[in-house]
Amino acid sequence: MGKARRRVPVEEFVRRCKAAGLSVTPQRIAIYDAIAGNPSHPSPEAVYRRIRLTHPTIALATVYKTLDTFSRHGLVALLTPMHETVRYDPLTIQHHHMICVKCKEVVDVVDPALDEIRLPTRVRRSTKVLGYSIHFNVLCPSCRVR
DSSP: OOSOOOOOOHHHHHHHHHHTTOOOOHHHHHHHHHHHTOTTOOOHHHHHHHHTTTOTTOOHHHHHHHHHHHHHTTSSOOOOGGGGSOOOOSOOSSOEEEEETTTOOEEEEOOHHHHTOOOOHHHHHHSOOOOOOOEEEEOOHHHHHO
């Protein structure tokens, strides 16, 4: 589904950490390596399960904090910020969402043009598409002025 991932070598990751003013620790390298080596977009829990084999004293909270730090410094991308907690939507017609990545405010976007987007051939052929929703990750007006 799209271009293949480009894995940033550990040396480049170390350089980017130093440029961001972050210390480079064996735990941070292990956490990064668990993300970079896993195309499934692993959760913090999955990263923790993988690296605790080689770093048995690491805490799940450390994994969460480290991934948050990586995200704030652009070393990894936060995927689906809306799903950090369970959210329910009373609008059940086809629609999309703007999600503030800071305060998590969700705003419905109903736009027929977005409903006409042609899905990639690989998606249409290899899966049964049950629906789709486009998420616009934004800074809402309130968060923009803070």
